[in-house]
Amino acid sequence: MAGHPQRGSDRRPTGQQRAAEKQQAQQVSLRRIARLFTPYGLQLTTVSATIVASSLAGLASPFLLRALLDSAIPRQDVGLLVGLTLAMVGITAATAALGVVQTWISTRVGQQVMHRLRTDVFTHLQRQSLDFFTRTRTGEVQSRITNDIGGMQSVVTSTATSIASNLTTTVATAVAMVALSWRLSLLTLLVMPPAVLLSRRVARMRRTITAERQRELADLNVTIEESLSVGGVQLSKTLGTSRHLVDRFTRSSERLVDLELRSDLAGRWRMASMSIVFAAIPALIYLAAGLPATSGGMTIGTLVAFTSLQAALFRPLMGLLDVGVSLTSSLALFARIFDYLDLPVEIADPVEPRHVSPREVRGDLRFEDVTFAYEGSDTAALAGINLSVPAGSSLALVGETGSGKTTLASLVSRLHDPTSGRVTIDGIDLRDLRLEDLAGIVGVVSQDTYLIHATVRENLRYAKPDATDAEIERAARAAQIHSLIEGLPLGYDTVVGSNGHRFSGGEKQRIAIARTLLRDPRVLVLDEATSALDNETERAVQQAFDRLAEGRTILTIAHRLSTVRHADQIAVLSAGRVVETGTHDDLLAVDGTYAALAA
Incomplete structure (x- = not known):
């Protein structure tokens, strides 16, 4: 991604920076x-x-x-x-x-x-x-x-x-x-x-x-x-x-x-x-x-x-x-x-939004001739993407690092907007939906799970502030994390520490899954959510994912092809383009890029 933050620098302001700041201060209108x-x-x-x-x-x-x-x-x-x-x-x-x-x-x-x-x-x-x-x-x-x-x-x-x-x-x-x-x-x-x-x-x-x-x-x-x-x-x-x-x-x-x-x-x-x-x-x-x-x-x-x-x-x-x-x-x-x-809002609510109830959404997801380029980049990260994910089905995105998988998935939650083309759910362009409504439709679980420095209960309720204790426990059971939480000294009132530091990667993932379950999204994006886990933890998390995926449209990104072999369809990306689509068995039979990744 373009424009990474500068870290650890002990920089001193240059003369040009001082002049720019001075001019900016002078331009402030009384x-x-x-x-x-x-x-x-x-x-x-x-x-x-x-x-x-x-x-x-x-x-x-x-x-x-x-x-x-x-x-x-x-x-x-x-x-x-x-x-x-x-x-x-x-x-x-x-x-x-x-x-x-x-x-x-x-x-x-x-x-x-x-x-x-x-x-x-x-x-x-x-x-x-x-x-x-x-x-x-x-x-x-x-x-x-x-x-x-x-x-x-x-x-x-x-x-x-x-x-x-x-x-x-x-x-x-x-x-x-x-x-x-x-x-x-x-x-x-x-x-x-x-x-x-x-x-x-x-x-x-x-x-x-x-x-x-x-x-x-x-x-x-x-x-x-x-x-x-x-x-x-x-x-x-x-x-x-x-x-x-x-x-x-x-x-x-x-x-x-x-x-x-x-x-x-x-x-x-x-x-x-x-x-x-x-x-x-x-x-x-x-x-x-x-x-x-x-x-x-x-x-x-x-x-x-x-x-x-x-x-x-x-x-x-x-x-x-x-x-x-x-x-x-x-x-x-x-x-x-x-x-x-005065910063411009690059991704904003539409002037005349389409009013859609998240509970009434079927979850039919489509990418229609989607192209995307990061600001300041001369090369498109995605080019001419056309994919269709019927409601209730699953699509897995695979490909080498830098092929555009995460970028494509980020368009579904509008972390970015396409440079051209459009992404739709039930035929509605995502840019025509209010961001709050879209957040109720699309849930995201990523590899880098973020937990706030608060109790387990407060972390889960972060997704749904009015959730009852019964709803919270029900979501935790579905994510297969309830027993572990109950075993903590203070149970759901245990403070997770900075970014959930007291929990393992797999435990944080299951807390994140429970948090997503509380919102009950119709479309779910799983962004390499198990790539950093050991085999035993991955199996436990995958079972929680299977429970989470029931009746939802699923978009999965994974490096381990074993986690996506049962997807309804698989799209193989290379240099921002879809080069192959099909089921696991179909793509192996073609003996192309996917087969090479699976080897």
Whole structure:
């Protein structure tokens, strides 16, 4: 199959890859990011209202302070003094309460957006073809769903409210400053140009670093996924590669440390620079207030109120600039997520599906002039296949390795679609059926049986979530695995281990057969399901297959011709073409390719 995943590589990004990722991040539309929040307009409006109310309430504080210093204290007006101090405390309490409401709503909206992103990516990836997962490195998908979406959490959760809050506070504070003294306000504007320039530079740096960091996290995830699975641990222990894997993991982790340091330091030196600038502004204000030419008869209360506003301006202004930095740097994360969401669905449900009940299907299977070529390949894996398997009969596919047997069988379950021609069941093109309906019609048991890390019962119920315990036991008996399961310490509640590691190959096969029996498919594909078993185990599994095959249309792939000699018909494939068809005895009599394989 084309495009095998890269395993065990300790690759570093090339300059071309960095440029491509940077261009991709730049192409992410802010409008598309904003659309993520569209369903939550009411909540965001409520948050905006609380922000405005909080900002307006906060505006009163400096004016109360001026009245306190210029009027209440000098005049020893106790009533005014008490009223002003109570008002200041009340405003603080009100803004704090509004802040709690704002945080609760904005965090909830942000988490809902995160939830939607996670589920959208997971759902979309579930619709991808087998080719996508063959091309994609192990662990890469998990890294994007967990690390990339997780890295966007602070941006998604707080960006909208942070912009509204900081912008409102900045504007309101600036208006209040102008109201107090327009002359001193001009001095404060000196901080804006360096602040904006420094923030833009930091944003560009962090965007590049973020792309590198997420790629490194994906590599780290790949190493963990491949090295700490049961198969990976077995491989490293038997080949003695543990030290190499530790070195690889260590180098990747060290690169992450360097990237995190670079990202943090990029913000720290900007913050340090801005702190110096903001610290110099009050000194200039005091100087201006003391000079006759610029003081304009300013009172002490006005000066104190103005400097408190100027100090308060630092936080929202820096917060606003930080949002810009975070949003720009997070474009790399959005680019990686949107890259997955924009993947075309190669094998999808039809626009107008044929509604068929799996129980009413007879199982008449046909391949009509089927040709198939893998993406990027100039040579067809299958060419001009014409086969007919009447309902309830069996067809065996044989041939040398690479002849196209597995590829042909994969078309029946729509793991691939024909490049030309069609595959039908009861005369209906498989592409006209919903994938869920097709899964109820076609069952597959392959050589590589996959069991999830759960109990035996949960593995069997995976095929039919609403199956009763009685149905599960009945399927296990038919697959000749019930007695073995009952003999386990916890019976059907025994955990099978990673990919069923505690069971032998034959036992896993029989569990897979029981799982397939629960779905009761009318068409069954057996893909070299006994090729890796010893003779005794193969006989037990074959008996289970015989029970499974009763009344079904069977498509069997096997290297051992002894397992297919009783098939109703046998098709011999060579280089993607059917070169012989017939029964076992007929093909031996022809003394052709099949006879040579049987020799």
